[in-house]
Amino acid sequence: MSGRVAVIGAGAWGTALAVRLADAGRDVSLWARDPRRAAEIAVTRENARLLPGVTLPYSLRVTADAAEAMARADAVLLAVPVQGLRGVAAAIAPCWPGVAPAVLCAKGIDAGTLRLPHETVADALPGVSLAALTGPNFAHEIAAGLPAAAVLAAPDEAVRDALAPLLGFPRFRLYPSPDLAGAALGGAAKNVIAIAAGVVEGLGLGENARAALITRGVAELTRFVLAEGGRSETAAGLSGLGDLVLTCTGGASRNHSLGIALGRGETLEAVLAGRAGVTEGVATAPALVSRAAGHGVELPIAEAVAALLAGRDTARALAEALLARSIRGE
Known part of the structure; x- marks a missing residue:
């Protein structure tokens, strides 16, 4: 054409x-x-x-x-x-x-x-x-x-x-x-969750922990998409789950590699200083949390990433806080 x-x-x-x-x-x-x-x-x-x-x-x-x-x-x-x-x-x-x-x-x-x-x-x-x-x-x-x-x-x-x-x-x-809004939310959230997945890898917590984090990330995204009037199918599709899996596991993901570096103890400033491209999850994390709060939606993974990027928490504390959350039904 x-x-x-x-x-x-x-x-x-x-x-x-x-x-x-x-x-x-x-x-x-x-x-x-x-x-x-x-x-x-x-x-x-x-x-x-x-x-x-x-x-x-x-x-x-x-x-x-x-x-x-x-x-x-x-x-x-x-x-x-x-x-x-x-x-x-x-x-x-x-x-x-x-x-x-x-x-x-x-x-x-x-x-x-x-x-x-x-x-x-x-x-x-x-x-x-x-x-x-x-x-x-x-x-x-x-x-x-x-x-x-x-x-x-x-x-x-x-x-x-x-x-x-x-x-x-x-x-x-x-x-x-x-579903324009749902597709856009998937593209935003996956960058933030990919940082968390990288932190898990950088800390050496294993593949089980990363798989659990990705799965709970999909749950966070689905809640948010529905609260914004989007469709659950969008969160489970290419622009949600598909993009999330790629960004949390692909070697070319800037957000995932940033998380790995933070998990290994490198500073945010040092990692970003050595990059040519933009790592969108850094600016998106606090914005995602604030927008979700306006809908009364809890995003524990995104909140933990925002705290880490702001220097309010360490990578190890981020992982421990997520693991220590109260038990509730899936």
Whole structure:
């Protein structure tokens, strides 16, 4: 299928999506905020800092001009980190291409407003149709053409029907869903729970403990999704359980590896200082806890992670506190 797609954000995920969509015959533009970085990627045909070894097809345009990137786009994919999404959405709003839907490709909760990505964009782009592309997807595997699946969530069935053929490509299976809020919550919570799973590994507590933590993480997520009006099927699907398992066990997960480092006694500041990409769970953990509290939902794992990241607790104390919780029915 032909079609014009703008990808806003030249991180690893945005670049991977742009590459695969261009390979599939879409007319794709990739926007990078920094003009020097956009020029470097355009000339070298590689995002060497964040997605090394992946060659950009020459049909893929790279630019720092948002108006140029989005001109006549049939869909705009917003693949910028959640903590910067508010500013980017406001900056590109004046050149938004007509009725093109906004597809949220970032995961997390805005630490300042406690809003999910689609809620943030709805404020900046009133009237624009919203969707989310989310699931258990590592950027380097998508870029390499390895098989994967994702959820395409949008409350409007017509939007889902229009986007599915535009954004799907070989070996990347899309599953439509009307549950935009539930899909977004899954993408936010899994990063936080993955930090806890990494802590368990870093402390050497074993596979049994990690499996138990992941399972209880799904229970936390399900309670939260239902409280927000979402569906339990979403929490048990690709954007919930699927993404959670990948992020809690995959070697390429920044959140999981952060937890391992913290469990081994490294400091948060030292770990983050050595990273190029964003570890979304760090900002999301306290925001997730605060948003859940507004619904009267208890998230013991997320609360423990937030306390660890804030320096109010140690990794060992985090694990002991979770193990010492009162017995209750599953």
